[in-house]
Amino acid sequence: MDVQRIRPNPEKSERVGYLGYGSEDEYPGLELIETGGPGHVKETPKWHGHVALYVSDLYALSES
Numbered sequence: 001m002d003v004q005r006i007r008p009n010p011e012k013s014e015r016v017g018y019l020g021y022g023s024e025d026e027y028p029g030l031e032l033i034e035t036g037g038p039g040h041v042k043e044t045p046k047w048h049g050h051v052a053l054y055v056s057d058l059y060a061l062s063e064s
Contacts, residue, residue: 004029018054028061029054 004024007016013035020029031052055061 001030020054024054025056 004018018029
């Protein structure tokens, strides 16, 4: 997988990165959220979190 895009969000002290194969406009991507800023790992509650897939066209993907 390659880094498709990194989006900083300084208002929330986080960075959001998207990993996938090829262009994020053509293929799904995995969203990774880094909270607390680079190098600041926050302790998260047990069983907390989510996995998100970015797709440019959900309807086209679901027709496949």
